[in-house]
Amino acid sequence: MLYNYLLQLGDNALILGHRLGEWCGHAPELEIDMALTNIALDLTGQARSLYQHAAEIEGKGRTEDDIAYLRDAWEFKNVLLAEQPNGDFAHTIARQFFYDTFNFFLHRELVGSRDEWLAGFAAKSLKEITYHLRFSSEWVLRLGDGTDTSHEKMQAAVEELWMYTGELKIPSKTDQEMAANGVGPDLNLLKASFDEKVADVLQKANLQMPSTTWMQGGGKDGVHSEHLGFILADMQYLQRAYPGQEW
Amino acid sequence: MTELNFEKHFQDKVDAEIKIEPKDWMPDAYRKTLIRQISQHAHSEVVGMLPEGNWISRAPSLRRKLILLAKIQDEAGHGLYLYSAAETLGISREELVEQLLSGKAKYSSIFNYPTLTWADIGAIGWLVDGAAIMNQVMLTRASYGPYARAMVRICKEESFHQRQGYEIMLTLAKGSAAQQHMAQDALNRWWWPSLMMFGPKDDDSAHSQQSMKWKIKRKSNDELRQQFVDVTVQQAEVLGLAIPDPDLKWNEERGHYDFGEINWDEFWNVVKGNGPCNKQRLDARIKAHEDGAWVREAAMAYAEKKEQRKLMESAKAEAA
Amino acid sequence: MKNWPLWEVFIRSKSGLHHKHVGSLHAADAEMAIENARDVYTRRNEGVSIWVVESKHITASDPDDSDPLFEPAKDKVYRHPTFYDLPDEVKYM
Numbered sequence: 001m002l003y004n005y006l007l008q009l010g011d012n013a014l015i016l017g018h019r020l021g022e023w024c025g026h027a028p029e030l031e032i033d034m035a036l037t038n039i040a041l042d043l044t045g046q047a048r049s050l051y052q053h054a055a056e057i058e059g060k061g062r063t064e065d066d067i068a069y070l071r072d073a074w075e076f077k078n079v080l081l082a083e084q085p086n087g088d089f090a091h092t093i094a095r096q097f098f099y100d101t102f103n104f105f106l107h108r109e110l111v112g113s114r115d116e117w118l119a120g121f122a123a124k125s126l127k128e129i130t131y132h133l134r135f136s137s138e139w140v141l142r143l144g145d146g147t148d149t150s151h152e153k154m155q156a157a158v159e160e161l162w163m164y165t166g167e168l169k170i171p172s173k174t175d176q177e178m179a180a181n182g183v184g185p186d187l188n189l190l191k192a193s194f195d196e197k198v199a200d201v202l203q204k205a206n207l208q209m210p211s212t213t214w215m216q217g218g219g220k221d222g223v224h225s226e227h228l229g230f231i232l233a234d235m236q237y238l239q240r241a242y243p244g245q246e247w
Numbered sequence: 248m249t250e251l252n253f254e255k256h257f258q259d260k261v262d263a264e265i266k267i268e269p270k271d272w273m274p275d276a277y278r279k280t281l282i283r284q285i286s287q288h289a290h291s292e293v294v295g296m297l298p299e300g301n302w303i304s305r306a307p308s309l310r311r312k313l314i315l316l317a318k319i320q321d322e323a324g325h326g327l328y329l330y331s332a333a334e335t336l337g338i339s340r341e342e343l344v345e346q347l348l349s350g351k352a353k354y355s356s357i358f359n360y361p362t363l364t365w366a367d368i369g370a371i372g373w374l375v376d377g378a379a380i381m382n383q384v385m386l387t388r389a390s391y392g393p394y395a396r397a398m399v400r401i402c403k404e405e406s407f408h409q410r411q412g413y414e415i416m417l418t419l420a421k422g423s424a425a426q427q428h429m430a431q432d433a434l435n436r437w438w439w440p441s442l443m444m445f446g447p448k449d450d451d452s453a454h455s456q457q458s459m460k461w462k463i464k465r466k467s468n469d470e471l472r473q474q475f476v477d478v479t480v481q482q483a484e485v486l487g488l489a490i491p492d493p494d495l496k497w498n499e500e501r502g503h504y505d506f507g508e509i510n511w512d513e514f515w516n517v518v519k520g521n522g523p524c525n526k527q528r529l530d531a532r533i534k535a536h537e538d539g540a541w542v543r544e545a546a547m548a549y550a551e552k553k554e555q556r557k558l559m560e561s562a563k564a565e566a567a
Numbered sequence: 568m569k570n571w572p573l574w575e576v577f578i579r580s581k582s583g584l585h586h587k588h589v590g591s592l593h594a595a596d597a598e599m600a601i602e603n604a605r606d607v608y609t610r611r612n613e614g615v616s617i618w619v620v621e622s623k624h625i626t627a628s629d630p631d632d633s634d635p636l637f638e639p640a641k642d643k644v645y646r647h648p649t650f651y652d653l654p655d656e657v658k659y660m
Contacts, residue, residue: 014309021303021312024319025296026531028539029571030327031592031603033296037320038606041313048309065308089542138598145552146545153541231304238307238365242425246418247307247365271630324607331591334573340593341570397590404611540568546595547569553596 002115003054004077004174005184007067008220010050011078014068016099017043018231019086028089035135039096042128046121053117069239073229074222077174081164083219083227087157090143090150094157097136097201102168104133105193109185118183137201144205151206158202159210166215169194174220261462266392269335277461280454281391282336283352284463286343289329290354292322294347294528298362299371307365314411315368321408325401332393348533356514357440359522366419366426366433372412374434374441377479380405381471382445390462413482420486434483435491442506443514445472476504572621574600576608579616586618594619 020040027033051064081099086092107129110122143154171179171187178184202209218224238247253272260267267273296319303319306312330340346352357375362368383405386398419430446452446468458464466474476495483490494507517525571593577586589608594600600619608614628636644650653660 018304021316024303024316025293025300025323026535026538028535028542029593030293030323030330031594031599031607032539032542033323034320034327034606034610035602037316037323038610041316041320044309044313044316048313051309068309069307088538135602138602142546142549142595143542146547146549147541149541150545150548234304237305242423245422245426247311247415268630270627320610324610327592327607328590331573334591339570340573400590543571543595544568546599547571550596550599 001174001177002118002183003058005178006050006054006057006118008077008172008174010047010054010067011076012082012099012103013043013050014047015076015078015228015231016082016095017041017047018235019082019084019095020092022086023092032089036092039132039135042125042132046125046128049121053121065239069236073224073232076224076228076232077172077220077222078224078228079164079167080216080219080225081161081168083225083231084161084164085227087160088153090153090157091161093136093139093143094154094161096132097140098161098165098168098198100129100133100136101197101201102165102190102194103129105190105197106185106187109190113184114182140201140207141205144202144207154205155207158207159212162210162212163214163216165194165198167217167219170215170217172220258460261390264462266395267390268392276457277463278336280458280461280463281394282333282338284454284458285329285333285336285394286338286346287353287355289326289333289343290347290352291358292326292329294354294358294532295375296322296326297528297531298358298360298524299368301362302365302368305365306368311415318372318408318411321404324404328397328400329394332391332397335393344536348529348536350520350529353518355444356517356522357444358528359517359525360436360440361524363436364429364433366416366429367437369412369415369419369430370433370437372408372410373416373482374412374437374479375444376405376408376412378441378444378475380409381475385465385471386463388462388465394463416486416488420488430486431488434488438491439509439513440517442472442476442509443517445469445475447511447514473503476506480504571595572623574604574619575622575625576600576604577618577620578604578608578614580613581615586616589613591622 017040020036020043023036024033024040027036047068048064051067055062055064055067079099081095084091084095104126107122107126111119111126113119113122140154143150145151169187169191175184175187179186199209216225254274257267257271257273257277260271267277299315299319299322303312303315306315330343333343334340343352347354362371380402383398383402387395387402389395389398416430416433419426446455449455449467449469452468455464455467459467480490480495492507494505496505498505516522520526572595573591574594575591576589578589579586592600592603592607594603597619600621601617604617604619609617
């Protein structure tokens with residue numbers, strides 16, 4: 001169902017954007033603060049477009065905010081990677097780099113979607129995502145190949161987050177349906193590009209490919225880590241405490 | 248020219264509205280005053296990100312969340328523009344930040360007040376940014392070129408900040424009883440601290456007169472404060488909210504609103520560090536700075552390595 | 568620890584116009600300076616092209632030399648078209 005697919009895409013953008021927003025005012029340098037907020041704005045903007053369109057095709061008179069603020073954790077279809085805590089800057093960069101890499105190849109395919117709206121959306125978003133990937137790849141290099149301390153932290157972050165990358169590339173039921181209809185790509189075909197890009201950047205950054213092979217999953221089916229509940233408690237607080245109000 | 252002649256030449260330029268630029272001769276005290284004022288202003292922008300930042304994760308709609316993120320990002324930008332302007336006076340950002348974190352430099356006391364409800368985000372935009380704009384518009388004509396130019400850019404960007412805050416207040420004031428309560432409560436808490444933003448009374452302001460002569464400042468604290476009260480009263484009426492001042496009254500003779508006495512005891516105490524959030528705010532900045540040290544260091548180390556590699560490659564190419 | 572150096576930023580606001588100095592920022596290297604300039608100075612659609620140069624590489628004229636540098640150009644009125652009288656009949660020149 002296209003509706004579910006739009007939500008899956010939108011939830012990723014919303015939740016990761018939310019995490020990046022937590023950096024605002026606390027980043028390692030003012031310039032980095034502004035850069036992270038720019039990415040948060042891009043992602044939150046993408047979520048908004050996707051939810052608006054989802055609400056439209058659903059045709060039940062719901063709004064983008066109903067979708068973002070009035071669903072519970074099991075209805076969120078974002079990947080576990082997106083909801084992982086910011087950690088130190090290396091963790092944020094590793095999470096961003098894995099996500100951007102996948103997202104870049106995904107949107108490059110979505111530009112050719114049979115769904116006209118989605119193709120248009122992807123073309124616009126791809127420009128943003130291309131920049132995100134450039135930003136996060138460069139920081140992987142800086143931290144991986146910077147000082148001994150930064151190298152250690154970056155290696156640790158890559159190791160810790162690697163187990164959340166499998167889910168990106170494993171098709172959910174929705175992914176499969178979309179691929180069958182020519183709306184979305186076959187994720188199995190993106191796997192090689194993803195792996196190659198990651199290996200290339202890590203190697204340039206003097207980082208080891210993570211040794212973990214066991215992968216976490218469940219996010220796309222609404223089975224999340226403990227983190228999402230807290231994100232939603234925060235995010236949805238006003239809409240839940242004062243239902244039906246204008247803000 | 249003798250020192251005295253330099254000084255006269257400088258003041259003549261200021262009087263003739265010719266901007267002073269970084270490499271021009273300037274009295275030492277002028278330089279020091281500018282560094283103090285510009286950096287205080289920069290610190291205020293950066294610390295000012297924190298109270299609003301509290302509500303990014305809880306913004307009640309996607310639209311509000313985008314606006315709030317963009318607004319706080321602007322504040323980072325404004326801090327950055329101002330640090331850059333201060334740097335033209337021969338001090339580094341690192342030194343300026345050090346002064347903030349050690350408690351040596353001040354920032355606007357308003358940011359030592361807590362944001363307790365969503366309405367506080369509205370009140371900050373409406374009142375705090377409204378008060379700041381009064382001051383900033385004046386500063387676009389400051390005698391020091393880099394400062395004035397930074398202020399022009401800041402004022403342009405700020406123009407949406409007050410509006411978005413007022414829009415939040417308007418929505419709440421028209422909303423449910425609970426929302427109306429939030430709006431009134433926020434106005435009650437932010438009104439007096441906003442009036443304090445203009446600084447001590449003219450009679451008690453240590454630096455005002457000299458700054459006016461140097462045209463760093465063009466209006467006195469009390470003038471700006473009066474101007475703010477005069478325009479804000481009507482805006483509160485449109486919202487249907489009550490300004491928490493029983494002495495507030497139109498004075499026909501003066502053509503201005505009279506208003507009650509500010510609690511200066513509270514003002515000086517917050518300046519001295521006794522505000523509700525002085526410690527949290529500074530701790531948050533110190534933590535960001537310390538946690539970020541290894542990142543800044545890594546980027547520098549990487550840049551140097553890259554530069555070295557480039558040099559080696561070009562040396563190799565030349566040899567070949 | 569060495570701090571990130573200061574960079575000056577120049578933005579071309581649209582095709583056909585000069586790059587203009589808009590301000591400065593800190594960055595560890597040139598790539599980062601371009602990206603920071605993008606995030607700091609073009610958030611409102613202000614640019615189509617960015618130049619960055621490390622501040623230490625800029626040489627500026629000395630304000631004390633202003634008179635010998637710039638005064639001599641002030642009285643060369645013959646360099647300006649308004650210096651020349653043309654009869655009214657000549658319309659396009």
